[in-house]
Amino acid sequence: MKSRFSLNLGKPFGIRVSIHWTFSLLIAWIVFITVRQGLGTVQVLMHILFVLTLFVCVVLHEFGHSLTAIRLGGKVKSITLLPIGGMANITEMPENPKDEFMVSAAGPLVNVAIAVILWLYLAFLHPVDVEAMGFEAITAGNFPVMLLAANLFIVAFNLIPAFPMDGGRLFRSALSIHMSRLKATRIAKDIGQVFAIIFIFAGFFINPFLVIIGLFIILGARGEYEMMKYRHILNNYTVGDIVKTDYEELDRDDSLGEAAEKLAHISDRGFVVTSGGEYAGILTKNDLIKGLSTYGKDGMVRDAFSENIEKVAPDATLFDVFKKMQMNRYDMVPVSDNEKFIGILDMESLNEFFLLQKAMS
Template sequence: MGVLFTLALFFIIVLHELGHAAAARFFKISTKDITLLPIGGVARLEKIPEDPIQELVVAVAGPAVNLILAFLFYILIILSGVPFDLSQLDLIRGNLLAQFFWTNIILAGFNLIPAFPMDGGRILRGLLGIRMDFLHATRIAASVGQTIALVFGFIGLFSNPFLILIALFVWFGASQESNMAEVKFTLSKTSISQLMLREFHVLSPYDTLAKAVEMTLATQQHDFPVIDNDRLVGMLYRADLLMGLMQKGQEASVDEVMSRDFISVEASDKAEEVFSKIQSLPYSAIPVTDNGLLVGLLTKENIAEFLMFHSAIAEKKSKSFIQR
């Protein structure tokens, strides 16, 4: 019975996450994957809905699935004629249908706590987002979540240590969400041309892999645009170079191993639109073009450095404002 209950619990969690995925799909947002964890599940969406109403609907969909399931289990309990007292909560010795009923009620209630990364935190941000911008809504929601985490942690010191684990989970979840909102806000005001590397090396399709190795060792560049008659025809990534050296040798030409299927961006594009895209790529550099001509390289390292410097400048301005 214990094994059956555990399997059913994970199945219920999957249905909860599928609720989020279905709501997101309604708004044409795909779900990359669903990960099951010991304390729940996570549906990783392609992007966070920008419309606060959409985020509200997607966030509510998960707990709504649990409440619907709880209602269905309650109907089954009534139809089965099993004695059931709503005032008594028993997840261990109760009837299996009653256990599933209470499990869904608890999952819905826990996820409605207004703290990231629970659904309640996203619901709170969605409600706040109707009246204010995304960044300020996230900051307030994250602050509420961290306050709740402190309360959980304090109570956990004198009662259940599991509350301390939940407090840490909520605290770091709120911090991560706040940081991601700051990144999104910063990059939304930044174009690719402000981030890209303007000084970089290129290769010709007719260069040998030996030359590519020489350039890699002589510079800090790992990925090279391949140019033929001023036209970008490919990218030689480090993985391609290593594979080519092992399979074809250093005298092979770049043309034989370069990637012809690659992603490029325009210099005028907003950095926010490209950020999530480059994070999921197996390589670290994307060529930047302007009217078809190669003008730069965008790397994960450069984005990270820009955010680091921007954060330092913003902190300095904040301290100067406080001192006044």
């Protein structure tokens, strides 16, 4: 989730926590519903407080996943809060089934722990008579009971085996003990899609949030399965297998107009930029378009090219490079062997290579 759509809340354990702007729609919706019910200001505020507290539980749930992933060698970039729940951006996930099981289980377990703490509080410190309690609206009296119930609901809902929800991940990790991870993911994904369709259908009658969750499941599962296929194929090849060594060159001191003229006649998607005959950086098609709209055709290559794109080694696996390019939105990367520049690798060729290998496999 891009940060310009989110409000940063902080960076505990090196994980950026932010709240998506659509979250304000949730608050607006709660105000709308509660005011329509005829509730007073204090009660409306109580409902907002409840939702915020519940989302603290959701953040803790995501920290359960994230910190477990980090402990098992994974990497987590951020946690984003959306109206439908939290999303941890785990950039590197431990791959073996046992570790994956632990990472997936850790989230719901946090909510179990919260529920237990609330139950202990209600049982020993603050006994209440649940049967005499009204639950039409959230009040100071029923707040902890409602919060306990909501946490149990989060556990139950997340355990539905709809990949990529937690239950679906647990299911996949169990499957991948007996079969390849790719096949396990495909089965988990297919079952997940069935649940997603049920969610979407039920959502029209019960709660519109279910429709959104259903769509998230469909898109999320497809994206992740596609990524697995990339991994499965591209892990078998290295950068050296497809590096382009007959690239087109430009000098730092060429004009952008010359570059545009040249681009029209070549099949490449960009240029290697040199300075005094030595590699200096890369000018992609996008760099060129951006440069032309800022400086015009008399602008210089040196003002528009990308200088600091991380070089990749010829023996790096194609999947690692693919991931890096996707994460940093690189269209093209320089390939260099111990500081000796060899050539370039661009995203379009990489995708083409993937599709060809997939068609052959």
